[in-house]
Amino acid sequence: MTATRRDREEMRELLGGRSDGVPGCGSSMNGNHELQRIHEGPSSKKSGVNGTSPGREADLGTSERCRWSALLLELRGPATSAKQPAASPSMRSRTSKKRFFFAVGLLLILAIAIVVGVNLVAFRGPHCRGMAACLTGGVTYIVDGDTLDVGSTRVRLALVNTPEVGQAGYLEAKDFTSQTCPVGAQALVDEDDGQTAGSYGRTIAVVHCGGVNLNEALLKSGYAELVSYYCSVSEFADQAWTDCP
Structure with a gap:
């Protein structure tokens, strides 16, 4: 049938x-x-x-x-079992690989976020402007209130002047600079674009130590005075701390 x-x-x-x-x-x-x-x-x-x-x-x-x-x-014919077959080794292997790559992806995203965050913090901190030299290094010697050595570079602070040896206020200005940028501290040197020729072999620049603008700090403390003669050429003349006319 x-x-x-x-x-x-x-x-x-x-x-x-x-x-x-x-x-x-x-x-x-x-x-x-x-x-x-x-x-x-x-x-x-x-x-x-x-x-x-x-x-x-x-x-x-x-x-x-x-x-x-x-x-x-x-x-x-005979009834088939309703029990689901166990996952094959190849299927388990594919699942493990998916989990592995997912974990690696998360770690990469986390690493990128950390790097970007660090760069953003650094960008908000002191940084060089203009096209002239920009260098970092440890402070090695304090000459006087407005001159110091960063690494092997002798730096003359832009737009500020402190008393010379034998003049009133010399020691006070030098001590202030020594406390703000002590020997061994890391300093950021931003050379003045308008005075790249330097002065007696010295690099004319703004110096940052520990996030503090040393040039600005000397003026505000009263240990230095503005050299307005160079306001017409200095890259930093437009910054509020200079009080350039």
Whole structure:
């Protein structure tokens, strides 16, 4: 016997899927007998309505269900397990790789954020302006209030002048510079674009120590005075601390 597509659809509608048994098709029903009836075709006429007795009609209804059930089980074969198969080693490997690359990506983002943050902090701090020399180094010697050595470079502070040796206020100005930029401290030297020729071999510049503008600090403390003569050429003349006209 060959089951058509229509037969299969009718069986699915009738049974709603496979089950271990159908009500009314227990051990009392002979499965082989039901399969045999599938091949026998329609039975001969019987007495009663439509040729079949009422009791026989109920029995035929049950038998019909059993017949279709047996045929469906025969066509579908053994039931498959609903348990999901375990993940294969290759699948687990792919998952591990995804997690690894995700972690590496997070670390890279964190590293970039740290670098950018450090650069932003540095940008907000003292920095050189203009196109002339810009250097950093340790303070090695204090000459007087307005002159000091940074590394091997002798620096003359731009736009400020302090008393010379033997003049009143010389020691006070030198001590102030020594305290603001002590020997061994790191200094940022920003050469004056307008005075790159220097003065007696000295680099004319603004010096920052510990975030403090030494030139500005000397003027505000009263230990130095503005050299207004150079306001017309100095790169720093436009800054508020100079009071250049």
